[in-house]
Amino acid sequence: MIGTLGKGAPQSRVLAGFVHCAASGLTGAAFGSMLGAAGALVPRPAGQILLAGVAAAYGAMQLGIVRLPLPESGRQVPATWRYRFRHLLVVFFYGAALGPGIGTRVADAGFVPFLGAVALAGGPVFGGLALGTYGLVRAGAAAALATSNTCRIHERVTFGMRTIRLWRSLAVAQGMALLMVVLIGVTVK
Amino acid sequence: MTTVCAPRRGTFVPMRLVGLVGTGAATGLLIARLHDGFAALLLLIAVTQAFASLASP
Numbered sequence: 001m002i003g004t005l006g007k008g009a010p011q012s013r014v015l016a017g018f019v020h021c022a023a024s025g026l027t028g029a030a031f032g033s034m035l036g037a038a039g040a041l042v043p044r045p046a047g048q049i050l051l052a053g054v055a056a057a058y059g060a061m062q063l064g065i066v067r068l069p070l071p072e073s074g075r076q077v078p079a080t081w082r083y084r085f086r087h088l089l090v091v092f093f094y095g096a097a098l099g100p101g102i103g104t105r106v107a108d109a110g111f112v113p114f115l116g117a118v119a120l121a122g123g124p125v126f127g128g129l130a131l132g133t134y135g136l137v138r139a140g141a142a143a144a145l146a147t148s149n150t151c152r153i154h155e156r157v158t159f160g161m162r163t164i165r166l167w168r169s170l171a172v173a174q175g176m177a178l179l180m181v182v183l184i185g186v187t188v189k
Numbered sequence: 190m191t192t193v194c195a196p197r198r199g200t201f202v203p204m205r206l207v208g209l210v211g212t213g214a215a216t217g218l219l220i221a222r223l224h225d226g227f228a229a230l231l232l233l234i235a236v237t238q239a240f241a242s243l244a245s246p
Contacts, residue, residue, distance in 0.1 A: 063206055063210075076245075098242075101238070101242065104245065105245035106242075106245070107238075107241040107242045107243075107244050107245045108238060108241045108242075110234065110237075110238065111238050111241075111242075114231065114234045114235065114238055117227075117231055117234075118231065121227065121228070121231060122228070126228065126231075129232075130228075130231050130232060130235050131235070133232055133235040133236065133239075134235040134236075134238060134239050135239075137235065137236050137239035137240070138239035138240075138242050138243070141239065141240060141243055142243065145243075159243060160240075160241075160242075160243030160244035160245070161244050163240070163243070163244075164241060164244040167237055167238075167240045167241035167244075168241060169205075169209055170237045171234070171237050171238065171241060172206065172209045172210065172213065173209045173210070173212045173213035173216065174213060174216075174230065174233060174234045174237055175213065175234075176209070176210050176212075176213025176214050176216075176217060177213045177214070177216040177217035177220055177230055178217065178230060178231075178234065179213075179217065180213070180214050180216075180217025180218055180220075180221065181217045181220050181221050181226070181227055181230060184217075184218075184221040
C-alpha cells in the first residue's frame with residue numbers, strides 16, 4: 001500500500017494521498033453510519049449487555065487468554081488492481097477497501113468492541129464520525145509515510161510492524177476503559 | 190552466566206498487562222464521569238486502531 005502511494009513524482013504522491021484519504025474516510029463514514037443506523041434498532045438494555053459481553057470477550061483475546069473469530073477477509077488488498085487500473089483509481093479503490101476496517105486483516109482484537117460501540121453508541125451520525133475518523137487516520141498515516149523520505153523505503157514500509165506493540169498496548173487499556181464505561185452504563189445520547 | 194541475563198518473560202509480561210488493564214479501568218471510571226466522555230473514548234480508539242492497522246496492509 002505504502003509502495004503504491006509512494007509511486008511517482010512528489011506532486012503525484014500528494015494527489016494520490018488525498019484521493020486515498022477521501023475514499024477511505026468516505027467508505028469508513030458510510031459503513032459507520034450503516035452500523036449506527038442498524039444498532040439504533042437494538043433495544044437499549046439488551047444492546048448494552050451485548051456490548052459488555054463483546055468487550056469482555058475480545059478484551060480477553062487482546063490479553064491472549066482466548067481466541068475468537070474476527071470480522072476480516074484475512075487477505076491483503078488485491079495486487080492485480082495495480083496492473084488493471086490507472087494509478088489514481090487504484091489508490092481510490094485501495095482507500096475504499098481499507099476505510100471500513102473489515103476488508104482485509106484486523107490487526108487488533110479491540111477493533112471488534114469498537115465496532116460494537118459504534119453500532120450501539122449514538123446512531124448513524126456518530127457512527128459515521130467515528131468510523132470516518134478511523135478511515136481518514138488510517139489512510140492519512142499511510143499517505144504521510146508514503147510521501148515522507150523516499151530514501152528510507154524500508155523504514156516507511158515497516159513502520160506499522162515496528163510500532164504495533166505500542167498500539168496494541170494502548171488498545172488493551174482503551175478496551176478496558178470501554179468495558180468499564182459500558183458496565184457503568186454511560187453511552188452517547 | 191547467560192541464564193542470569195535471560196529475559197524474565199514470566200513476570201514482566203503479566204505485570205505490564207496488569208498495569209495496562211488497571212490504567213484502562215481507572216481511565217474508564219474517569220471517562221464515565223465526563224460529559225461526552227464516551228464519544229471521546231471512541232474517537233481515541235478509532236485513532237489507535239487506525240495506526241495498529243498499518244501493520245496489516
